[in-house]
Amino acid sequence: MQFYLPVAEMSANILVFLAMGGAVGFLSGMFGVGGGFLMTPLLIVAGIPAAVAVGTEAAQILASSVSGALAQWRRRNIDVKMGLVLLAGGLVGSVLGVQLVGVLRRLGVFDVFVSACYVTFLGVIGVLMLVESINAIQKSRTGRVVSGRRPGQHNWVHGLPFKVRFNRSKLYISAIPPILLGFFVGLLAAIMGVGGGFIMVPAMIYLLRMPTQVVVGTSLFQIVFLTAATTILHASQNYNVDVVLAVILMAGGVIGAQFGTLAGERLRGEQLRFLLATFILLVCARFAWLLIARPAELFSVSVAGNA
Amino acid sequence: MQALARYRGTFVFLVTLLVGFLILGTTGSEAQRKRGKQAPPVSVQTPQSAEPEIKREQQPGAKESVEADVSARNIAVTSSFNGTEIVIFGAIDGSQQPSPESGYYDVIIVVEGVPGRLVVRRKGNVAGLWVNTASAIFDNVPSYYAIASTRPVEEIAPEEFRALHGIGLTHLKFTPAIGQKDAISTEDLKQYREALIRLKTSERLYVNRDHGVAFTGKSIFRASIVLPANVTVGPFDTKVYLFREEKLLSRFQVRLTLEREGMERFLHSFAHNLPTIYGFMTVLIAVSAGLLASTVFGRSAH
Secondary structure: OEEEEOOOOEEEEHHHHHHHHHHHHHHHHHHOOOOHHHHHHHHHHOOOOHHHHHHHHHHHHHHHHHHHHHHHHHOOOOOHHHHHHHHHHHHHHHHHHHHHHHHHHHHOOHHHHHHHHHHHHHHHHHHHHHHHHHHHHHHHHHOOOOOOOOOOOOOHHHHOOOEEEEOOOOEEEEOHHHHHHHHHHHHHHHHHOOOOHHHHHHHHHHOOOOOHHHHHHHHHHHHHHHHHHHHHHHHHHOOOOOHHHHHHHHHHHHHHHHHHHHHHHHOOHHHHHHHHHHHHHHHHHHHHHHHHOOOOOOEEEEEOOOO | OHHHHHOHHHHHHHHHHHHHHHHHHHHHHHHHHHHHHHOOOOOOOOHHHHOOOEEEEEOOOOOOEEEEEEOOOEEEEOOOOOOEEEEEEEEEEOOOOOOOOOOOOEEEEEEEOOEEEEEEEEEEEEOOEEEEEEEEEEEEEEOOEEEEEOOOHHHHOOHHHHHHHOOOHHHOOOEEOOOOOOOOOHHHHHHHHHHHHHHHHHOOOEEEEOOOOEEOOOOEEEEEEEEOOOOOOEEEEEEEEEEEOOEEEEEEEEEEEEEEOHHHHHHHHHHHHOHHHHHHHHHHHHHHHHHHHHHHHOOOOO
């Protein structure tokens, strides 16, 4: 079933993109990740221009994060104050990132830049997760218990000025690290078309040492507002948000996520992480190959001003 | 259900806004379409638009004249648009051809889309990675170019004529833009030019059909060309040349227009003319979709 996408200006098969949304939704439901870092590369591989993939994906992440954030809100698992501080940095990062996308598109290097970013991030995260999950699997076989966070420990983060009290997180730390973290994630969100949860969550746990129960909620809270702002910025400055494509992906994603959540409950945590790590490394390898292999056609044509 | 009741206010508000946008959207596009019917859109296009839809030119001394038309002068690009085929048919007034197969006359048909500016980029290997390293900008590149003829155009029309009128893929009249970013040698320019034509041909946007025009009667001929799904909207000039023994007898020109219609038209112009509001609308749709999902399925995806 063909459908003409108004902004991407291409004819696309609805079923293919519905299935793609469903598959990524399934994975994101199963692993509890946002899915942006899987969806954007898949869209690019499927022939959607990189810039349109990034802009449209922001809208889809928004849709899939809203329900999660709402659920966390009901359980009072959101540190609003921390979320707002992260968001302050995030919005600055997003504005800058959207500008950067525009500049890179005009220079004709956006596609390569995005690919390089994906290879780096997917590679690092994939390897880290793989090692961690293999260790966890081995430990669970030998019967040892894996120890979690050790509370009360201090690191360099606690020595910085501008200290703020975050009641919900039971923290009294400088506002600088969360603002910088927010900025970095905002930049990534705009350039790579991701929510950034896969960086935000570990950073909150290990760097800011926030209590685990508010980490996911607070991350989702700031992702909702960040992706909303990023969508509007992309739409107004780069004209690269395709609402039709976004709606197709949302529909697939919402349905896929429901089944993914069910499937995720049947699998063990470390096995899940092992599977996800393998999948991430496969996507990474695909992007790396595109960058390294000599392309069959060295030339490309585009409308002046776009990538 | 409790949760549903709690957020009902917000939800109803968002749905109302969404419905409002959709109503606004459909009426907006209706109005645009009505306006479009009265006067063809003048939009962004070229000087082409100022020209009459039909042009004819008779060579002095020639007894024959050619006339032609296309199967559809206005083609709508709607959400189901997946490319289209158009038929160009024509007749020779005062034909002296004994039979359709005799090859007494030669016909060349050229269908040309909107001219525009394109960048051709070349990848190079930088530290092991394939990156766009050089580029050339061309002006007046037709978005679409199809040529069909009774036999190869080299046998029909002399070289000078083809060069002058831009007949055939090798004679396309696009030019390097003034003020290139990089200085480009003549040899490189030739490569860029060839790459442009090669890429456009592989996208089926440039088409060359040497035996694409067929006579179906002593004076009647026809050709069909395909406009693929990725074609740029705008006016297309269809030029028909009538030849006899390498001499032009008559010329005819008719325009067909490819236009976005309905939802396609509305969303495209919305995204480009009111981009910020379009962004807000997208956000609204996304939020509504998320809220809808959490009320329908009763729990979150996370």
